[in-house]
Amino acid sequence: MTISGVPSTSQSLNVVTLKDWNERSRSQAEVLQELNNKAKAIPEVSVSGFAFPEIDTGEQGPPIGFVISTSKGYADLANVAGKFLDAMQKSGKFVYTDLDLKFDTAQMHIKIDREKAGSYGITMQQISATLGSFLSAATVERVDIEGRAYKIISQVKRENRLSPESWNSYYISASNGTSVPLSSLVTMTLEPQPSSLPRFSQLNSAVISAVPMPGSSIGDAIQWLQDNSKELLLQGYNYDFKGEARQLVQEGNALAVTFVLAVVIIFLVLAIQFESIRDPMVIMISVPLAISGALLALNAFGFVGKAGATLNIYSQVGLITLVGLITKHGILMCEVAKEAQLNHGKNRIEAITEAAKVRLRPILMTTAAMIAGLVPLLYATGAGAVSRFSMGIVIVSGLAVGTLFTLFVLPVIYSYVASEHKPLPEFDENIKPIEGEINH
Template sequence: NIHRHIERGTRPFDAAILGAREILYPIIAMTTTLAAVYAPIAFVSGLTGVLFREFALTLAGAVIVSGVIAVTLSPMMCSKLLKAENEHDKPGWLTRHLDRLFEGLKRRYQRRLNRTLNYRPVTLLVLAGVIAATGLMYMTTQKELAPEEDQGILFTFVKTPQYANLDYLEEATQQIYRVFSTVPEKDHVFAINGMGDVHQGFAGVLLKPWDERTRNHKAVLQELQPKIAGIAPALALVFSPPALPGSTGGPPVQFVITTTRDFRQLADVLADVEKSARESGMFIFSDSDLRFETPQIEFKIDHDKANRLGISMADIGNSLATLLGGNYVNLFDLYGRSYQVIPQVPREFRLNEDWLTRYQIRTSSGMLVPLSNVATVTKVVQPNALTNFQQLNSATLSAVPFPGRTVGEAIDFLKKKAAESFPEGFTYDFQGESRQFVQEGDTLVYTFVFALVIIFLVLAAQYESFRDPLIILIALPTSMFGALIPLNAGLATVNIYTQIGLVTLIGLISKHGILMVDFANKLQEEQGYGRREAIEHAAAIRLRPILMTTAAMVVAMVPLLIAKGAGAASRFDIGVVIAAGMTIGTMFTLFVTPAVYTFLARDHQKAMARARAETPAVAPVSFRGEVLAETLEEADAEAKAGLLFPAEPEPEPQREHPDDHLSPEARGFSSAASASSSGAHGPERRAAKRQSRRRRFPPAAE
């Protein structure tokens, strides 16, 4: 803005003062707007608040400091560093090329804007269509809590049948180890058998550093999952660790069904949900923690026979505990070292339940008889686990969505299924990453709305109008539309990082409207322009700073878009939202904001005319017997006729005044200030006031 005044011939010092005065209020508006955008984020609770509180406060503080520098240090540096063009100091070829480029853009933009304003209803129709498309795109875009990050490690959960033993589990994990060893990107493989019980194991593969491999973790996971799923002895699931802290771990989707009914009814409902999940084609893997498949052996004793043989219940219990329990009973010394005595029958004599009745026990007479004389063995099936969630009987469905599917889609599917098929008395909840998504997923949506309300109120207070903030923010849906295009195309999802980018766009895109609306209002008030003429002129003058700030912001997002390594996914999501939203939103703003301004903005000329019409006429006041003119036109006529000012002798040559080095605009300010502060009386004071009323400065001087 200062450079524009210098190009018009104003001295750099005067141009710095005039340019700073001209954009003082827009800078204040933009600074408060950006600070108000980030302030609500600092008060968000939960995981989102923990992650972004420092981010929000840092940016708000930086914006405030930047605003102070913009009205103090920047004008001073412009007055010292910028120079007017002359024969001895001509700009370089790059400067001349850029000036021609921007001038050409300005002329073409003015022509297009003029034609667009001839069809304002069409512009409003396009705006309404964009708003509707924005809402539709937001609802259809994939949602998740956070993008999946490449953390350089993949985990595997292994589950064997309930009748399996430790050897069975070791065979399964050995096969998984061999599959992991075939991955070119692997750096280390580990396996842990017996995580929780002998039916579960845990394995993982640590990948090489990012600069030593060409594939990311998703490509490796997509290759491993079919191979791991083909391992017959066990059910194995490969997954990456959660992208955000605070999760309990495990698969990304954990759907908990709760009820006060018994576990058999709960198992039936869970089986129906699991069947629907598998048929949906949305999940690459699903499993539940409640199955009636655990074999249980019931050892029934005939008390009458046992009593007749003199065998007590304690005798039978102690004998079985000694034969099968593997308990420590004593110590023995061998070569100076103590060893535990753990009695147990050899493994081949305890492989199945038939051996229970073949063991012998001593009767009261001292004879040994097999337990089959007093007991029988039967097999029944029991649930593998009886779990509780919030003091209710519960069962959990764990699943992993297919690549390209998100946790949000999976949760929506399970919620819909629950609403359709759950009997009365059954409810649902979530655990792990799914619970985080449900609790934190919509937090920033409310923050977005709250920030929008705060910005509207801040602008309304500054402009003392509800119209101007509405005009400034009317183009915000267009930037949301631009930001959602790459998200809807699958480049990213709606998550907490993209939502932060959408909140940031409120402050960034509103800067364009502030620049245009503030300047157009000044042109109406000071130059007497109409609404259309004022906004056309203001938009053309402010085109260059709007394009420059947009280009600067988009270029600043390039490092985020091309980032690699840890945290690259979250940085890419923020960058793509801001870059796309600013680019497309700016193109819409340049045409939508002027069209809406011509409809909603206040017509200052009509307002001034109404104010003059409502002001009562003032009777002429005489001074020294002379009648003062009632209007400015009469005063001008009387001044020409010599009625107001007596003839004066020719002025004597005056010494050079200290203000002679100032430009005409600055001298005008100085003379007006001197006239108002002097103690002159009579015609001289009225002449100074009348002359200041007649003088019409350009907007910069005003």
């Protein structure tokens, strides 16, 4: 399907529907990469392919819409937006960029010499009516010919309307009946103007549409735009986002808050369970270790251009899930270590050493079971395969790396940071039993 004139008269939007997954061997990302590579060879035309967002945003066009708004004029706005567009093209982070505010339309300004027109007895209304009859293609009357009605249009021939020099052949009648050249009464100038005057939040605006480079996420592109806006945007200019980028910014902030709340709630629950602040701190050490493993895997797969290996909404949800899964390993070890201190009077080093030995097999079996259940997400095909890969790679890699660090790093930290639990009186070997007789 092809839609011409969208989003502007000099552009066209082509929608391509791929065959069913069972009828093709290449993914959507592979097809897009080949199309973009071939499109670069087309001279004097800017062509870019992009996938529609999986979540409907109500917007058409590329996934990134960077909005620059100001109360200043469109000429100043176009100058600032043009410099920002040049910086984006030179950054190497975008495969396609386009600015909707373009001064590509000629606007005619007509200045009438009122004194000279008055000397001929010609009014402003006469000049306006004459120009309208020559150029406007208005219907002045209808005529019936053999039972059919035809419009009578007042307009000069097409060849007399194509250039400003055609005005030399236009005449207007003076009050004494003579014909006066319009060119002697009217001065015409052409000035470039934008074909549309976009507005955003009741301010003059310009939108830069962009598609990130393959292997680069929308989040990375948004971060680059936010960082460089401080330097490239002058005082009095604001920025915002449209389309998928806007939704990612809004949802990303919400997910960040959700992530922090998840960590805080888990910490508070553990503090209540262990009746200590130190033990939950030791358990939560596994969280940054697991997250570092997940992010390392994302960067590795993103470097080779794997689709979905980006920090997107799905991978962020995977990180939240990872927090809950990885803390279970720390709980298993710290719980046994606490019981060893309370019931057997062992110190922290002896307790965590015993806990590591006792809980080694359960931790490995639990991790293996969870990873085995999530591995199919990494090899998923069909619709939604990219989003499933994003979530799966985060959890699988985070669990693998987090478990490894939990087994070796957590015991060391526990021996220095964890609380020293005093043995319960009934299990304290230093307390001698009370001797006495029982009378029956």
